[in-house]
Amino acid sequence: MTNKQRLYLLEQMLRIRSFEERVGELFLKGESAGTMLHLSIGEEAAAVGVGAMMQDGDSFTTHHRGHGVFLARGADPKRMMAEIAGKEIGYCRGKGGSMHIADMSLGHLGANAIVGGGISHIVGAALSYKTLKKDNVSVAFFGDGAMQQGILYESFNLAALWNLPAMFVCINNQYGMGTRVDQSSSTLDFAARAKSFGLQADTADGQDIEDVVNKAKKLLKQARAGRASFLTINCYRFYGHARKDKSPYRSEQEETAGRQQDPISFWEENLVKAKIISNKKLETLKKEIDLEMDAALSFAENAKKPELATMFEDVYSPKQAKPLSNKARLDL
Amino acid sequence: MNITEYYGQTITYREALRLALDEAMEQDERIIILGEEVGRYGGAYAVSQGLYEKYGAGRVLDTPISEAAIIGTAIGAAMTGLRPVAELMYVDFAGIAMDQIANQAAKIRYMFGGQIGVPMVLRTQGGPGRSAGAQHSQSLEAWFMHTAGLFVAMPATVSDAYQLLKEALQFDDPVIFIEHKGLYTSKGIFEPGTALPFGKAAIAREGSELTIITYSGALRHCLAAAEELDKLAIDVEVIDLRTLNPLDVDTFVESVSKTGHALIVTEDSLTAGVSAEISARAQEGAFDFLEEPIMRLSGEDIPIPVAPELELAATPKKADIIKAVRKILRR
Numbered sequence: 001m002t003n004k005q006r007l008y009l010l011e012q013m014l015r016i017r018s019f020e021e022r023v024g025e026l027f028l029k030g031e032s033a034g035t036m037l038h039l040s041i042g043e044e045a046a047a048v049g050v051g052a053m054m055q056d057g058d059s060f061t062t063h064h065r066g067h068g069v070f071l072a073r074g075a076d077p078k079r080m081m082a083e084i085a086g087k088e089i090g091y092c093r094g095k096g097g098s099m100h101i102a103d104m105s106l107g108h109l110g111a112n113a114i115v116g117g118g119i120s121h122i123v124g125a126a127l128s129y130k131t132l133k134k135d136n137v138s139v140a141f142f143g144d145g146a147m148q149q150g151i152l153y154e155s156f157n158l159a160a161l162w163n164l165p166a167m168f169v170c171i172n173n174q175y176g177m178g179t180r181v182d183q184s185s186s187t188l189d190f191a192a193r194a195k196s197f198g199l200q201a202d203t204a205d206g207q208d209i210e211d212v213v214n215k216a217k218k219l220l221k222q223a224r225a226g227r228a229s230f231l232t233i234n235c236y237r238f239y240g241h242a243r244k245d246k247s248p249y250r251s252e253q254e255e256t257a258g259r260q261q262d263p264i265s266f267w268e269e270n271l272v273k274a275k276i277i278s279n280k281k282l283e284t285l286k287k288e289i290d291l292e293m294d295a296a297l298s299f300a301e302n303a304k305k306p307e308l309a310t311m312f313e314d315v316y317s318p319k320q321a322k323p324l325s326n327k328a329r330l331d332l
Numbered sequence: 333m334n335i336t337e338y339y340g341q342t343i344t345y346r347e348a349l350r351l352a353l354d355e356a357m358e359q360d361e362r363i364i365i366l367g368e369e370v371g372r373y374g375g376a377y378a379v380s381q382g383l384y385e386k387y388g389a390g391r392v393l394d395t396p397i398s399e400a401a402i403i404g405t406a407i408g409a410a411m412t413g414l415r416p417v418a419e420l421m422y423v424d425f426a427g428i429a430m431d432q433i434a435n436q437a438a439k440i441r442y443m444f445g446g447q448i449g450v451p452m453v454l455r456t457q458g459g460p461g462r463s464a465g466a467q468h469s470q471s472l473e474a475w476f477m478h479t480a481g482l483f484v485a486m487p488a489t490v491s492d493a494y495q496l497l498k499e500a501l502q503f504d505d506p507v508i509f510i511e512h513k514g515l516y517t518s519k520g521i522f523e524p525g526t527a528l529p530f531g532k533a534a535i536a537r538e539g540s541e542l543t544i545i546t547y548s549g550a551l552r553h554c555l556a557a558a559e560e561l562d563k564l565a566i567d568v569e570v571i572d573l574r575t576l577n578p579l580d581v582d583t584f585v586e587s588v589s590k591t592g593h594a595l596i597v598t599e600d601s602l603t604a605g606v607s608a609e610i611s612a613r614a615q616e617g618a619f620d621f622l623e624e625p626i627m628r629l630s631g632e633d634i635p636i637p638v639a640p641e642l643e644l645a646a647t648p649k650k651a652d653i654i655k656a657v658r659k660i661l662r663r
């Protein structure tokens with residue numbers, strides 16, 4: 001890895017952290033469009049480590065905690081924040097919000113609010129690439145909770161059986177809402193499960209982005225060659241499940257210890273120690289990023305709310321009739 | 333293939349469906365078929381027979397028994413350049429895949445603000461008639477009709493089987509295409525040129541005294557009843573809805589406004605079923621013309637039993653329809 005690449009990884013992780021801190025603000029001000037906001041603070045190395053190794057034209061789906069992955073794949077923070085605030089200029093005209101954000105031009109086939117809901121879609125995308133002879137990979141990002149969903153295993157099987165350019169990435173933040181992973185999973189060796197389906201599989205340390213990058217790079221290459229792969233990345237969910245959750249089901253000591261596994265401070269220290277960046281430059285970089293994200297926040301706050309008539313748009317293709325409103329049907 | 337060679341010939345419903353798939357696959361390389369037993373086996377009801385041999389394993393994909401992932405895979409493929417036809421062997425298995433159908437396929441265009449649609453056809457079959465039991469005989473169309481974002485087609489005739497499937501394959505949104513297991517061997521003259529477009533109900537029989545509104549497998553029973561009623565000098569109109577979304581309200585409201593009497597005949601179970609929706613719409617649109625209350629004859633509110641005599645009695649047949657019509661008209 002070059003020093004430039006190392007700095008890029010740091011910058012991307014900092015951008016996600018800064019963005020999500022502002023998503024939190026949006027919520028506290030009562031300006032987010034929903035209460036369903038799931039922050040990935042502490043999980044940035046997973047998003048950036050895999051995201052940075054993907055190529056243009058590759059596609060992906062994410063779970064409900066997917067802000068980080070989307071930013072790592074090039075999302076515009078302004079339009080993202082606007083979507084989370086339910087504004088027309090947002091990625092999905094304010095109809096998707098945080099949990100259903102998508103952007104076809106960046107290959108984002110959609111975040112999903114159903115645990116495991118988007119995983120099989122990347123199998124279909126990978127089938128398209130194989131059928132249409134495109135050199136792309138499709139990647140599913142999901143949490144440890146989805147490791148217990150049946151459709152994941154149907155998808156593992158299909159991807160391996162059909163030799164598809166598909167990669168599955170489990171971001172294991174140790175919890176599914178209030179249930180710790182050892183309370184929900186018969187085994188903690190997720191890679192072993194994947195291997196038993198014939199997938200190339202590995203486990204990465206989510207505090208160490210270099211480890212994530214190295215493993216993701218290898219497994220993406222395998223997937224691109226038609227050997228579907230799986231990577232599970234261990235990390236810790238720093239805050240509650242959603243914005244209002246104060247995590248009463250885990251101890252303060254545990255949280256303090258968990259937050260020590262911060263992939264950002266770990267990487268900062270490494271880069272400073274190796275003199276790849278000075279403390280001063282680091283401060284400047286953080287300030288720049290915070291300014292960018294402040295701008296995204298005010299962009300979202302000031303953006304126009306959607307017109308009510310847009311409610312009936314996008315149910316079907318524009319070639320088809322829109323659904324009939326109560327108003328039109330009853331002439332109210 | 334040259335489809336015009338089949339014009340005017342008597343063929344089966346199954347053959348008509350196969351012709352539509354075959355012709356569409358020739359015309360559009362993006363169309364693939366995936367599902368359980370669709371390839372080497374030729375389809376559980378032999379609809380896709382011969383297509384694996386003709387188009388190869390790259391376009392006719394035999395899948396494992398993974399209904400949720402079959403449909404999820406079709407969704408992802410549809411979003412990235414293919415036009416998949418996913419086959420769900422029995423509509424009764426939809427429960428296993430319902431998240432992919434109702435939360436994913438149906439809502440992707442909307443949730444993503446219209447960026448992309450899911451151009452896939454979910455072919456499946458339903459209905460009673462083969463003593464297949466409670467888990468292989470249901471009429472679950474109300475589930476799909478109830479979900480915004482899904483088009484629903486239920487052809488009853490040979491020409492419609494072809495015509496509606498051909499059109500469905502050109503849609504940019506998911507189409508749930510429900511065939512009837514009791515109709516696969518039914519025959520008719522293949523004249524797709526005369527078939528109406530997707531979303532239009534057909535007047536299967538013109539009449540003046542009462543309107544029967546029906547679709548799919550129940551149509552043949554309604555037409556048979558209408559024939560008998562004709563002998564009693566009772567003149568009924570029979571409307572075949574053909575698609576449940578779009579629901580062609582205008583056509584049946586117009587008919588009911590003309591006849592002043594309506595009977596709705598469906599094979600799905602009565603309670604909260606398709607007939608309830610049609611009845612409500614007919615009442616909204618034709619209230620001023622109604623001479624009698626709208627009546628519904630639907631499947632009994634029971635699981636479909638295996639014993640042939642019980643199964644027969646579980647959904648409306650000719651004799652029931654005749655009785656209901658005479659009751660409404662008091663003749």
Ligand SMILES: Cc1ncc(C[n+]2csc(CCOP(=O)(O)OP(=O)(O)O)c2C)c(N)n1
Pocket residue numbers: 038063064065113114115116142143144145146147173175176177237241
């Ligand atoms: C099918 C389904 N079941 C349950 C839920 C409710 N739910 C939302 S997130 C969540 C926990 C998911 O945990 P995990 O997959 O580990 O993701 P994380 O939140 O930790 O990122 C649950 C149970 C849901 N949204 N979908």
Ligand SMILES: [Mg+2]
Pocket residue numbers: 143144145171172173174175176177
């Ligand atoms: Mg988790």
